[in-house]
Amino acid sequence: MNDALDGQLHSSCGFGYPIQNFTVLISIFNAVTRWALAAMSILPQAYGSVLSPTPPMSLGFIPGIYTDAGIKSCGGYPGAFGYEEIDAKDFSNWGFEYLKMDGCNMPTGTEAEYKKVYGKWHSILSKMPKPMVFSESAPAYFAEAANLTDWYAVMEWVPEYGQLARHSRDTLVFNSTLYWPDITGWDSILFNYGQEVRLARFQKPGYYNDPDFLNVDHFDLSLEEKKSHFAIWSSFSAPLIISANVTRLTKEEIAYLTNKDIIAVDQDPLVQQATLVSQDTNWDVLTKSLANGDRLVTIINKGNSTATHSVPLERIGLVEKNLVKVKDLWTSKTSIAIKKVAATNIPSHGTAILRISAAEHSLGKVIPTGKIFNTFSLGTLTATSRSKLSWASSSGTDGQVWQTRDDQTIRPLSDTNQCLTESGNGEITLRECNKRRGGQQWDYLYSGNVQSIATQKCLTESTGGTVTAEKCLYLDNTQVIALPGGVDIVKK
DSSP, rough: OOOIIIIIIIIOOOBBTTTTTTTEEEEOOSSSSETSSOOHHHHHHHHHHTOOOHHHHHTTEEEEEEEESSSBBSSBOOOOOTOHHHHHHHHHHHTOEEEEEEEOSSSSSOHHHHHHHHHHHHHHHHHHSOEEEEEEEEGGGTTOOOOOHHHHHHHHHHHHHOEEESSOOOOOOOOGTTTTOOOOOHHOOOOOOHHHHOOOGBBBBBBBEEOOOBTTTTOOHHHHHHHHHHHHHHTTTOOOOBBOOGGOOOOHHHHHOHHHHHHHHHHHOOOOOOOOEOSSSSEEEEEOOOOTEEEEEEEEOOOSSSSEEEEEEGGTTOOOOSSEEEEEEEOEEEEESSSSEEEEEEOOEEEEEEEEEESSSSSOBBBEEEEEEEEOOOOEEOSSSSSSSEEOOOOOOOGGGGEOOTSSSSSTOTTTTTEEEEOOBBBBBEEEEEESSSOOOOOTTTTTTEEEETTEEEEEEEEGGGEEEEEEEETTTOOEEEOTTTTOOOOO
């Protein structure tokens, strides 16, 4: 296994992990029972040398280990609940530097309990002689609740305790069909992708949203779907952790997994998570800024046939340039684009990933631009006419693409002279932008609230998809909103 890792991936590109550009090898650890002193008992014949960190370290890997915060692991083996100090000491003594902490079988399963237990682990790990990366799975246990308030609450505290957090269900592996029999591998990728796009405000240098593993050898994924998985996760600056038999990876799989241009996007120092520009039935477009001033554009073909899609430069936040340089990160080919960028002949379920740079000088000012949506209902803020608004299904029109400007106004691309305006009586409309008019400046809070600076009321999805301003509620399903990446986030 170690020889295969070295030959297949590691020596090819230093395949890394974005926390500090290192590579981690995770051992799945389940003890059969505990000894009298409460230490884990291990079956040597079952684990052999897997728990020895020496071989992976000799190849440049950082050794990692998996356990569970609950009474029992997801597989029914002893968990770490009540034995946190003992297990942490063992893991440290064994030489592990990365801990993936699952969250099955907690005694009560409340958000408060998860916070207490994961907070305890953070405290213990912080006192270890050698730092240990802490990967938290707590959010996954709240991600599909009928009420998402607890999910949002967990997402607020996991960045304080660890370096990454798996926010939703496992991506589909071979035996997953036993409990998710009606979905495909592609369905699974899109599900976790759909969870990730709700959470961009939490990601920052030192903390990463984790949409789970790259299941490279899943039996029903096409090569294009596997490449899309890799490109989308890299656009998110997400952890790139392979779940596969690496000894059996094909040349085509190794080729895309070792694409240095795409890995560079994933590990860009800005670590900005790509956010949605637009969505419709067949196409998703995402964008983000890179540390050197470039912009990334990711175009996903969700349709069932090969097709071409173009994106106007103003949709990706570029309002000062009509001429840009475009690098296709799959082919490394560079071209010049005027007024729009186009991805041609994208296969069904394929993804174009384009790096946009200045044809001369710089790209100029970037305005955070894209879709604004309720992360519970997924209703999209829509300018339905010159003055009227609604929360509607995504259609990808200019009335659903919004500029969030430095003057704290929010303007639809369909008419950038109009501003989102709160009248003071709960009504929100579009009115002509005017610096002297109140109710046109908005703050984006860490809680996900979009708050009127004038009245302190919050953008709300009310009954029937109406757009109103109401008293701000904490982590309420009607008021947690996703905005384009690059918007300043206010903590209150």
